[in-house]
Structures are given as C-alpha cells and as structure tokens.
Ligand SMILES: Nc1ncnc2c1ncn2[C@@H]1O[C@H](COP(=O)(O)OP(=O)(O)OP(=O)(O)O)[C@@H](O)[C@H]1O
C-alpha cells in the first residue's frame with residue numbers, strides 16, 4: 600500500500616493539491632482503489648471537492664473515497680482503548696480513579712499526534728485501499744506524527760528493559776519463596792516471572808513491533824511525503840526545516856510543489872518586488888535543495904474547485 604502526505608505552511612495549497620492528486624491518480628488507475636483523508640481539524644477538503652464530507656468514508660467516484668477525520672472522536676476512542684487495555688492488564692488499578700486520570704490525559708501534550716497516528720493505522724488496517732492520500736494540518740503536527748513511531752519505539756525498548764528488571768527480581772524471589780501471589784478482591788493471582796507469559800511484556804513487545812513496522816513504512820519508498828510551498832522567503836525556510844527534521848528520522852521528501860507561482864507578461868509596478876523575490880527564492884530553492892524534484896504550479900485566476908476543475912489541475916500541473 601502506498602501512502603501520500605501533503606504538508607506545508609497554512610494556506611499554501613495542501614488541500615487543493617492533495618484533492619487534485621487523488622482525483623487524477625484515481626482517474627488514470629481505475630484498477631486501484633484510493634482513499635483521501637483530511638487530518639486537519641479545520642477541514643476544508645469537502646470545500647475543495649464541492650461535496651459535503653464527514654467522518655464517514657464517502658465514495659466520490661468508482662475508485663476514490665474521501666473522509667474528514669473527526670480528531671476529537673479519535674482522541675476519545677484512543678483514550679477509551681487505552682483505559683480498557685490498562686484495566687485488563689493491571690487489574691489492581693480498578694481501585695484507582697482511572698477516569699479522572701484519563702480526563703486529564705486528554706489535555707496532555709502529544710495526545711493529538713497519537714490520535715492522528717491511530718487514525719492512519721486504522722486506514723492501513725482496513726486493507727480496502729491500494730493507496731492512502733493524506734491532507735494534513737499546517738506542518739508542525741504532521742512532522743511530529745511521522746517521527747512518532749521511532750520515538751515510541753525508543754521508549755518502548757526502555758520500558759521493556761525496566762520490565763525485564765522487575766521480572767528478574769521476581770524470579771529471584773520465586774527461587775527463594777516460590778511463586779508470588781497477589782490478592783485482588785476475592786481473587787488470588789499468581790504472578791509470572793517469565794517474559795513470555797507476562798501480560799505487560801507481551802503488550803510492550805507487540806506495541807514495539809507495531810511501531811517498528813510503521814517506522815519502516817514511513818522510511819520506505821512506499822511513503823511519499825510531498826511539501827507544498829510558495830515562492831517566498833519564509834516558505835523556503837519552512838521547507839528546509841521540514842526536510843531537515845524528517846531527515847533526522849530517516850524519512851525522505853518525495854517532491855516539492857512550488858505553488859501560486861506568479862506569471863505576468865507586463866507586470867504592474869506594485870508586483871515587481873514580489874516577482875524579484877519569487878525568482879530569487881526559486882533560484883535558491885533549486886540551488887540548495889538537491890535530489891528532490893521541484894514542480895512549479897502557477898497562481899490561477901480562479902481557485903480550482905470541484906471534481907472537473909481538480910482533474911484539469913492534475914492534467915495541467917501535477918501529472919507533468
Ligand atoms: N495554484 C492555485 N491557483 C489559485 N488558487 C489556488 C491555487 N492553489 C490553491 N489555491 C487557493 O488558495 C487557497 C488556499 O488553498 P488550500 O486550502 O488548498 O491551502 P491549504 O494549504 O490546504 O490551507 P490550510 O493550511 O488552511 O489547510 C484556496 O482558496 C485555494 O482554492
């Protein structure tokens with residue numbers, strides 16, 4: 600399965616370009632099934648298609664579906680799953696007020712990133728689509744989501760080390776006193792010192808494997824990260840920052856879309872400065888960013904909207 604991400608600063612054209620790409624690729628690959636999902640809490644993917652979208656996957660054409668992910672709902676589901684899991688694994692926590700803890704967790708930093716990652720995982724596991732296309736919120740959160748599997752894997756390994764030490768201690772006690780027992784309510788539970796039987800270790804190993812697979816997927820050629828940017832200085836800095844921060848996690852950028860490129864035969868005086876900046880930025884970008892294809896897309900006199908416009912946009916500017 601291929602995954603496409605469109606990321607960049609606010610208002611650069613991520614939604615327009617990802618929507619247009621999804622329409623085009625689906626149109627020219629009728630034997631493959633595509634899904635475009637907006638991960639931006641301030642959704643406007645439906646506006647670009649001129650079709651009302653929601654958290655339920657909707658078919659736009661024979662082989663293209665679209666969805667606007669409800670991140671609040673995703674966070675709630677994620678925390679609920681965590682809470683159930685925790686209750687099952689650590690039975691003795693039943694005596695704590697877990698609900699209050701989870702109410703606070705909702706506001707903890709990083710929770711949105713995990714919810715976005717859960718959402719991506721959910722679409723991957725559906726096995727219904729050959730390619731997923733993600734329209735994302737302005738930069739920050741998406742680069743963090745892409746980094747998350749590797750970071751999570753690092754701390755999962757650390758937690759496994761700690762758990763292993765606990766089990767070793769338990770083994771030592773077991774050798775002297777026999778199996779450790781815990782009494783929870785009326786129930787007597789025998790605690791294992793064996794890694795392969797310890798529920799928490801099993802949980803950590805499985806979670807680690809899941810994160811490793813995601814990390815490898817994001818680092819592989821199946822994941823295509825596309826940056827949408829503008830021919831302006833600040834946008835150039837941002838583009839370089841995205842490339843650098845993804846590089847730290849061994850994630851490559853596939854393509855750069857230099858959108859809203861200004862074309863004038865006889866430019867009016869007020870725009871001349873902007874055109875000079877544009878040429879300078881484009882020159883610098885092509886100079887400083889090697890090995891990544893840069894595509895120019897002109898600023899059109901009218902915003903492309905609706906399936907027909909978006910297909911035309913794909914044919915004229917994205918396919919080339
Ligand atoms: N090449 C273009 N020519 C003309 N208008 C464009 C072009 N690309 C995008 N637009 C228009 O610019 C506006 C911003 O584009 P879009 O919503 O795709 O950006 P975005 O990066 O998704 O923004 P946000 O960060 O707010 O989600 C929209 O009105 C869109 O129709």
Ligand SMILES: [Mg+2]
Pocket residue numbers: 613614615639643734735
């Ligand atoms: Mg957008």
